[in-house]
Structures are given as C-alpha cells and as structure tokens.
Amino acid sequence: MNLTTKILIVVMALGLAACKNPNRYGADGANGAGMTQGGLGDPSNPASPAYFNQTVGDRVLFAVDQSTISDQGRMILAGQAQWLNTNSNYAVIIEGHADEQGTREYNLSLGAKRAAAVQDFLISQGVAAARMRTISYGKERPLAICSDEECYSKNRRAVTVLQVGGGL
Amino acid sequence: MTLLRLIAALVLMTLPAHAELTIRFTDGEIEPMPFAAPNFIDEGGAGQFATDIARVVASDLQGTGLFREVGAEAYISQITSFDAPIAYADWKAINTQALITGAVQASGDQISVKFRVFDVFTGEQLGDGLQFAGTQATWRRMAHKVADAVYSRITGEGAYFDSRVVFVAESGPKNQRQKRLAVMDYDGANVQYLTDSSSIVLAPRFSPNGDRILFTSYASGFPQIYLMDVGTLAVRALGEQPGTMTFSPRFSPDGNRVAFALERDGNSDLYLLDLATMQLTQLTNSPSIETAPSFSPDGSQIVFESDRSGEQQIYIMSAVGGEATRVSNGKGRYGTPVWSPRGDMIAFTKQNEGRFHIGVMMTDGGEERLLTSSFLDEGPTWAPNGRVIMFTRESAGAEGQAQLFSVDVTGRNLRQIVTEGPSSDPAWSPLLP
Numbered sequence: 001m002n003l004t005t006k007i008l009i010v011v012m013a014l015g016l017a018a019c020k021n022p023n024r025y026g027a028d029g030a031n032g033a034g035m036t037q038g039g040l041g042d043p044s045n046p047a048s049p050a051y052f053n054q055t056v057g058d059r060v061l062f063a064v065d066q067s068t069i070s071d072q073g074r075m076i077l078a079g080q081a082q083w084l085n086t087n088s089n090y091a092v093i094i095e096g097h098a099d100e101q102g103t104r105e106y107n108l109s110l111g112a113k114r115a116a117a118v119q120d121f122l123i124s125q126g127v128a129a130a131r132m133r134t135i136s137y138g139k140e141r142p143l144a145i146c147s148d149e150e151c152y153s154k155n156r157r158a159v160t161v162l163q164v165g166g167g168l
Numbered sequence: 169m170t171l172l173r174l175i176a177a178l179v180l181m182t183l184p185a186h187a188e189l190t191i192r193f194t195d196g197e198i199e200p201m202p203f204a205a206p207n208f209i210d211e212g213g214a215g216q217f218a219t220d221i222a223r224v225v226a227s228d229l230q231g232t233g234l235f236r237e238v239g240a241e242a243y244i245s246q247i248t249s250f251d252a253p254i255a256y257a258d259w260k261a262i263n264t265q266a267l268i269t270g271a272v273q274a275s276g277d278q279i280s281v282k283f284r285v286f287d288v289f290t291g292e293q294l295g296d297g298l299q300f301a302g303t304q305a306t307w308r309r310m311a312h313k314v315a316d317a318v319y320s321r322i323t324g325e326g327a328y329f330d331s332r333v334v335f336v337a338e339s340g341p342k343n344q345r346q347k348r349l350a351v352m353d354y355d356g357a358n359v360q361y362l363t364d365s366s367s368i369v370l371a372p373r374f375s376p377n378g379d380r381i382l383f384t385s386y387a388s389g390f391p392q393i394y395l396m397d398v399g400t401l402a403v404r405a406l407g408e409q410p411g412t413m414t415f416s417p418r419f420s421p422d423g424n425r426v427a428f429a430l431e432r433d434g435n436s437d438l439y440l441l442d443l444a445t446m447q448l449t450q451l452t453n454s455p456s457i458e459t460a461p462s463f464s465p466d467g468s469q470i471v472f473e474s475d476r477s478g479e480q481q482i483y484i485m486s487a488v489g490g491e492a493t494r495v496s497n498g499k500g501r502y503g504t505p506v507w508s509p510r511g512d513m514i515a516f517t518k519q520n521e522g523r524f525h526i527g528v529m530m531t532d533g534g535e536e537r538l539l540t541s542s543f544l545d546e547g548p549t550w551a552p553n554g555r556v557i558m559f560t561r562e563s564a565g566a567e568g569q570a571q572l573f574s575v576d577v578t579g580r581n582l583r584q585i586v587t588e589g590p591s592s593d594p595a596w597s598p599l600l601p
Contacts, residue, residue, distance in 0.1 A: 065479070067434070100562075103503040103517050103546045104370060104593070105416045106473065106480055108391060109429065109436040109457040112413055116434020135390050136413060136431070140368055145342040147543070147564035 047087055049162045056083050060118060062156040064101070067113035069121055077118060080160055081125030088131075091163040094118050096136045097143075099152035104138060111136030118158040198580060200236035201322070203229060203266040204259060206247045207240075208281070214272035217307050221272060221281055224311035228329045229319060231355065232556075233581030238264045250282065259288040266294075268318055277303050281310045285318050295321045308357060309600065316599075326553030329354060332597040333549075333558065334372040334381050337361065338570055338590040347592075349383060349396075354551070354596070356572075356585045362401060371416065371547070374597040375423045382406075382417040382426060393417040393428050395443075407441050407448055416459045420467055420487070427451065427461040427470055427487075438472055440487075451489035462506045462514075463487060464531075471495070471505040471514055471531075482516060484531065495533035504547050507531075508554045513577070515548035515557050526559045528577055539579040544568075547592070552599040558585065560592040 041048030043055065052058060057080070060073035069077065084090065096115030098107035115134035123129050144151030205226040208218040229235040244258035250271035259267050270283035280301040285294040298317055300310045309330055316327030337350040337359075346365035349372055352358055362381070363369055370391075372383035381396040388405070393414045396403045406426065407414065417428040426441045438451040438458045452458045456476035463470055464487075471484045477494065480501040485492035496502035500520025507514055508528075518525040518538065524545040529536040544562040551557070551574075558574040561584075570592035572585040585594075 100544065101519070103460075103480075103519075105429065105459045106457065106475075106503050108370075108413070108415050109431060109459050112431045112436065113434045113457070120434075133390075133411070134434070137368075140345065140370075142343050145566040145568075147566075147568060 046083075049090075049164070052080070052083050052087075052160075052162060056080055058161070059157045059159040061153060062114055062158070064099075064152075064156070065110065067110065067117045069117050074121065077121045078125060081122050081127050084122065084127045084131070085125075091131045092122075092133075093161045093163060094122075094132060094134045095159045095161060096134065097141060097155055097157050097159070098139045099155040100139045100142065100147065101152065102139060104140075107138035108136050111138045114156075114158045118160065122160075198233060200230075200234055201266060202236050202238050202264050203268065204238045204243070204262075204264045205229075205268040205270075206243065208270035208272045208283075209247065209250050211250065211271045211273040213274040214279075215274070217274060217279060217304070218272045221307060221311040221314070222268075222270060224308055225268060225270075225283075225315045225318070227355070228312060228315035231583065232319065233576060233583075234323065235266075238262055250284075254286055254288075254291075256286075256288055256291045259286075264288050266318070266322060268314075270314065274304060277305075279304045279307055279310065281307075281314060283314045283317070285321055308353060312353070325555060327599060328551040328553045328556065328596075330600045331552050332374075332378070332600070333572075333585075333594045334362075334374055334597070335572060335587075335594040336369055336372070336592045337587070338592055339365065342566060342568060349381070350591075351381075351398075351597075352587065356587050359588060362396065363403075371593045371595075373418055373595045375419050376421055376598060377423060378597040378600065380419075380423070382419060384415040384417065391415050393426070395426075406443075407439075407446065416461065418461050418463065420463050421465055422467060427463065429459040429461070438470070438489075440489075449489070451485070452492070460504050464507050465509055465511045471507055473503045473505060480519075482514065482533075495529070495531065496536075497533050498536050506548050506550060508550050509552060510554040513554075515550060517546040517548065517559075526557060526575065528557070537579065539575045539577070540573070540582060545573075547594070549594050549596045551596055558594045558596060560594065562592070 040050040043050035057076040060076050094115040096111030098110045119132050119134055142155045144154040205222045207222045210218040226237045230237050242262045245255040247269050265288055267286040267288050273280050282299040284297040287294050300313050312330035315329045320327050331354045332351050333354055334351045337348045338345050340346040347369050348365045349362040349369050351360050367385050367387040370384040372381050379398055384391050385394050391413045392408055393406045394403050395406055413431040415429050417426050424443055429436045430439045436457050436459050438461050440449040440451055454476055456474055458474045461470045461472040468487055469484055470487050473480055474483050480503045482496040482502045482505045483492040483494050500518050502516050502518050504517040505514050513528045515528050518527050523541050525538040526540040526545050526548050527538040542561055543564040546560050548557045548559045556574050560570050561573045562570045569590040572591045572594050575582045
C-alpha cells in the first residue's frame with residue numbers, strides 16, 4: 001500500500017466517522033433537532049459533503065467575545081459560497097458557538113451574532129438567504145473540552161452544516 | 169434583658185419587641201447561636217417522623233450559618249412530653265440558648281406537627297406554639313415550616329426554608345451534555361424531573377406564585393421559550409416566530425407578562441409578551457446584545473444586560489421600555505442581573521481578570537460587594553426572603569462539572585447544595601403557601 005492510498009483510507013474513515021458522528025458538537029448531535037444527515041460521500045469528489053467539510057472547510061473561528069470574520073475566515077467562507085453556488089441542492093444550517101468564558105444567555109446571543117455574520121457573508125457572495133438558517137448553541141456544545149485557550153479557540157466557531165436535499 | 173448583642177450585619181434585621189434571642193457578630197465573624205432540637209414527642213403513630221422532623225428543623229437552622237446545634241449527647245434533661253415544664257437550668261448548663269420542642273401525631277395518611285421555641289436564658293417561651301397538619305408525604309414541608317417559624321421569630325426576617333428550586337440536571341460528557349429540567353426542595357431533597365433529556369433546556373424560572381415555569385428549550389430544533397404548568401407538566405411554546413431565537417424568559421411580578429430576549433438576524437433585543445392576549449411589545453431596539461431581563465418587585469422597572477458600551481454591563485429601564493441607565497460601573501463584565509425580592513439590591517455575575525464572581529450592588533450601582541470567586545460562577549437567584557443567593561459553580565477542565573452553591577448576601581456561609589448529579593441554572597420559588 002503506498003502512502004497516498006493510506007492517506008485516502010484514513011480520510012475516508014474520518015469521513016465515515018463524521019457521517020455517524022459529526023464532530024460539530026458531539027455524538028448525540030443536535031439533540032432532537034430533527035435534522036436529516038445523509039451520506040457524506042467520497043471526499044475526493046468535489047461535489048461531496050465530505051469535500052465541503054474537509055477541503056473547503058465547514059467552519060470559521062472567532063476572537064474572544066467577537067463576531068467579526070477574520071481574513072482567513074473570509075477565504076474559507078468564499079470557498080463555501082462557491083461550493084454552495086455550484087451545488088445548489090443543499091441547504092445549510094449555520095451554527096454559532098461560544099467558548100465557556102461567558103454567561104450562558106449572553107453566549108447564546110454571541111453565538112447568534114457569529115452565525116449571522118457567516119450568513120451575511122455567504123449572502124454577499126450570492127448564496128440565497130432562503131437556503132440558510134442559523135442557530136446558536138452558545139456554550140452548550142463545545143468541540144474541545146479543556147479549559148485553556150487551545151480549546152477555547154476551537155470552540156469560538158461558526159459551522160456551516162449541509163442539509164442533504166434541502167436546497168432550492 | 170438581651171442575652172446576646174445584635175450587630176447590624178444581619179441585613180434589614182428587625183427584632184420583634186418580645187424577642188430576646190439574637191445572633192452575635194464579632195469582628196465580622198459570626199458566632200452562631202447554640203440551639204437544641206430534641207427529637208419531637210410521639211403523640212401517637214408518629215414513629216420515625218418524630219425524629220426525622222426534628223432533624224430537618226435542625227438542619228435548616230444550622231444550614232443558615234447563623235445557628236449551631238447542641239447535640240443530644242450533651243443533654244442533661246430530656247423532653248418527655250410536649251407540655252411538661254422546661255428544666256431551663258439543664259439547658260443553660262450546656263450553653264443552649266434556644267430550645268425547640270415539638271410533638272407529632274400521625275393517623276391514616278395524616279400527620280400533625282406542633283412546636284414551641286424557648287429562650288433558655290430568660291426562661292420564657294418565644295411566641296406562641298404553632299401546629300401544622302397535612303398528609304404524611306408532606307412531612308418535610310412541615311419540618312421546613314417549623315424551621316421557618318423559628319428562624320423568623322429569632323431573626324425577625326422573612327422565612328425561606330419551605331420553598332423549592334427549579335434547576336437543570338446535567339449528565340454526560342462536557343461536549344454532549346444532557347440536560348433535564350428538575351425541581352427540588354431548597355435543600356436538595358425531593359427531586360422531581362420535569363423533562364427528559366432529549367432536548368437541551370436552559371435557565372428555568374418560577375412564576376411569582378410557583379404554579380408555572382418558564383424555560384428555554386431546543387425541542388423544536390431551535391432555542392425557543394416555553395411555559396410549563398407545574399401541576400400538569402403541560403408545556404406550551406410562547407410567541408414562536410420562524411427564523412428567530414427566543415430565550416431568557418422572566419415573569420413579571422404579577423405573573424401575567426413575560427420579558428424575554430428575541431434574536432433576529434443575529435441581533436438580540438428585549439420584548440414583553442402579555443400571556444393573556446399574546447400581544448408582543450418591543451422593549452429595546454439596539455444593534456447590541458440585550459438579554460437577561462429581571463423585573464423590580466413592584467413591576468415598574470427592568471434590569472438587564474447589554475453590551476451597547478462595547479462590553480457586557482447592567483442597565484435599568486422602565487418596564488415599558490425606553491431610555492436605560494447604566495448601573496454597573498466597576499472593572500470587568502457584568503451580566504445576569506436579578507432584582508432582589510426586597511427591591512434594594514441587584515445580584516449579578518461578574519467576569520474580571522479570568523475569574524467569575526457572584527456579587528450584589530444597590531440598584532444605583534453603589535456598594536458593590538463580590539460574594540464569591542471561582543473559575544466559573546454564574547446565574548444568581550434569590551431566596552424568597554432576599555437573604556441567601558443560590559448559583560451555578562462549574563469546575564474547569566475536561567472533567568469539569570456544574571454544581572449548585574448558595575451564599576449569604578453578606579458573603580458568609582458558602583455551601584454546596586448536594587444534588588444527585590451535576591446541576592446548573594437554579595431558580596428559587598416563592599415561599600410555598
């Protein structure tokens with residue numbers, strides 16, 4: 001087995017794991033959100049959700065107590081917009097999250113601001129508003145669970161979650 | 169004559185004219201009043217209740233930090249009947265200052281409890297004896313009522329033991345926390361779960377008479393506010409508007425309206441919902457975050473948090489909206505304001521230099537006092553008498569868990585409320601009828 005094959009297998013395994021266990025907020029997912037999750041497909045296929053999640057990048061990160069999108073975030077979101085404009089059969093839910101350094105209800109508002117900032121950017125890039133919904137999880141669904149900046153920086157995020165077959 | 173001197177640190181403490189027992193503070197340290205609560209007399213069928221009720225009374229009083237129980241092993245004389253004369257010298261000899269005697273009678277499903285309080289040093293009964301009756305299932309409530317009466321007679325303050333707390337019971341790892349609404353007695357007993365863990369639930373609040381609970385749930389897939397009937401556990405969504413998130417609901421003091429935060433296009437503002445007409449009124453209109461409203465006890469004003477200045481701070485406005493005045497003015501971020509039942513203070517969460525604090529301030533922002541400090545303290549709620557504050561304390565790290573704590577408004581007597589599992593977001597009920 002050559003190195004490329006090995007990497008591909010690892011990536012596919014990750015893709016499969018992500019299908020059953022999207023690491024957006026943990027194994028039990030949106031907790032009764034009633035969302036449907038289809039197969040993520042082959043990440044080497046540019047039209048697959050796996051490609052969107054891994055190669056385009058499904059999330060942007062934020063500074064402490066901020067909802068302004070960074071330059072790097074704008075690049076990722078431009079890629080998301082391009083992908084969504086090409087693959088118009090997907091709708092998205094944009095999830096805003098905060099780290100644990102904040103009170104619960106304030107963090108709900110902060111997560112909502114982050115999700116809305118992403119939505120606004122995607123709209124500016126031509127993605128139809130009707131294809132998008134936002135939700136805030138505040139600090140309820142951290143991705144990384146340590147209590148250091150290393151984890152906090154991963155938790156201050158907005159994740160664009162594809163909804164299979166929900167597009168226009 | 170007064171046996172002990174009262175130092176004014178007991179906030180708003182006014183002693184009834186006949187009260188002789190007081191609690192001493194020396195150099196800011198409290199000297200708890202020694203009391204004895206011998207097992208109540210079994211006047212027929214009481215069995216274990218006679219002991220258990222006395223234990224709960226003693227636990228309530230001792231838990232305030234204002235009283236210290238003198239244990240039965242020190243007793244010289246025993247209470248053999250409810251109406252027998254008190255051997256004051258025997259109780260004085262073991263330095264007991266307050267003596268609580270009681271008797272319990274049970275038959276069928278019913279139970280009745282009576283009690284008296286004595287000032288050992290003056291050799292007088294403090295107030296009249298009282299009797300409570302009810303079903304056996306309510307025996308702990310009757311014990312709390314006895315303790316409430318004793319507490320009020322000695323301190324001159326309102327009572328709070330016969331009350332409940334609604335909270336969020338947590339389980340599971342930090343990145344997939346399961347949450348259920350639950351209620352318990354103020355001391356952690358009699359837990360009842362109100363929802364299952366299929367949806368995230370947050371920040372419940374009791375109605376002013378305890379008959380309903382407001383909370384936020386992700387049951388629809390998105391955060392929305394709900395109203396639960398405590399008797400039937402029936403739940404209905406309030407003012408659902410597609411494309412918005414609603415959260416942070418709080419009752420008005422008359423129980424007829426709900427102030428809450430509504431988020432649209434990323435911006436959170438405060439709204440008021442009339443529960444009878446379902447008419448919605450917008451209270452704030454600002455591009456900043458406005459959330460966590462709390463009514464003044466007279467219903468005329470609302471304290472809330474906003475980051476309109478660039479960071480989270482506390483403001484007060486009229487309950488019909490309009491101009492708001494900033495009241496927090498110290499260093500750091502201030503949130504989750506809660507107006508005290510006495511109307512004179514606001515409890516809050518403060519974040520400063522990487523620490524969280526529960527604090528209180530006067531309604532003009534003056535006399536700020538931080539009561540706690542930890543990695544993460546948040547969400548204060550007031551006991552019905554405005555004397556004690558309960559809040560969430562969460563420990564740091566991957567194994568971090570939320571627990572309930574209470575602290576006296578003076579900053580004394582920090583205690584954990586022991587619950588079955590991790591718990592957060594406590595909200596105190598009014599004193600039960």
